[in-house]
Amino acid sequence: LAKTTQPISMDSYEGQEVNITCSHNNIATNDYITWYQQFPSQGPRFIIQGYKTKVTNEVASLFIPADRKSSTLSLPRVSLSDTAVYYCLVGDMSGTGANNLFFGTGTRLTVIP
Amino acid sequence: GAGVSQSPSNKVTEKGKDVELRCDPISGHTALYWYRQRLGQGLEFLIYFQGNSAPDKSGLPSDRFSAERTGESVSTLTIQRTQQEDSAVYLCASSLRRGRNEQFFGPGTRLTVL
Numbered sequence: 001l002a003k004t005t006q007p008i009s010m011d012s013y014e015g016q017e018v019n020i021t022c023s024h025n026n027i028a029t030n031d032y033i034t035w036y037q038q039f040p041s042q043g044p045r046f047i048i049q050g051y052k053t054k055v056t057n058e059v060a061s062l063f064i065p066a067d068r069k070s071s072t073l074s075l076p077r078v079s080l081s082d083t084a085v086y087y088c089l090v091g092d093m094s095g096t097g098a099n100n101l102f103f104g105t106g107t108r109l110t111v112i113p
Numbered sequence: 114g115a116g117v118s119q120s121p122s123n124k125v126t127e128k129g130k131d132v133e134l135r136c137d138p139i140s141g142h143t144a145l146y147w148y149r150q151r152l153g154q155g156l157e158f159l160i161y162f163q164g165n166s167a168p169d170k171s172g173l174p175s176d177r178f179s180a181e182r183t184g185e186s187v188s189t190l191t192i193q194r195t196q197q198e199d200s201a202v203y204l205c206a207s208s209l210r211r212g213r214n215e216q217f218f219g220p221g222t223r224l225t226v227l
Binding site: 034041042044045046049085087102103104105106 | 148158204206215217
């Protein structure tokens with residue numbers, strides 16, 4: 001069972017780039033890496049997903065080294081509205097594994113004016 | 114289109130009572146998940162449905178918890194003889210199928226057991 005480890009909390013000033021790293025030392029060959037964002041009193045929302053190297057969308061970038069034992073979510077120029085909890089999940093792309101069901105405690109990002 | 118909906122949004126009950134929480138997934142999504150989130154904590158997986166397959170109940174914390182799903186539509190999570198430690202937000206999510214597909218979450222039901 002691939003488990004993930006993330007920092008409990010991070011603070012950043014507005015306009016800065018924020019990098020949140022997730023460790024997943026036991027990641028399996030079929031596992032994808034997915035990040036979700038959760039605002040208070042709301043359900044989590046999908047941000048980005050990747051398998052290896054780098055993935056970029058309009059919201060964030062995801063960096064995955066060759067060994068895939070960690071991944072880094074990068075948020076460019078954060079604003080106050082990016083204050084949220086960010087969850088890293090590692091899950092079986094085939095859909096038969098259980099790993100993608102474990103969100104963990106996430107990283108609480110606080111953006112400071 | 115419509116997203117995942119849950120009802121009620123809030124439920125206050127007395128210890129020992131039974132409660133039913135409802136989830137309406139996105140139409141066409143074959144996978145449905147229930148999670149529990151205690152105040153200030155992460156999400157705990159409870160149960161998962163995929164089409165007509167037997168549900169994955171590995172996350173249910175006790176036999177007081179059960180869930181049903183009618184085909185690929187509505188799901189009901191039932192908690193019998195509620196305890197104060199059951200107080201939490203119960204989140205439902207659906208996805209096209211299990212695996213790498215994005216999960217879409219509902220707004221949750223906040224359960225308070227007095």
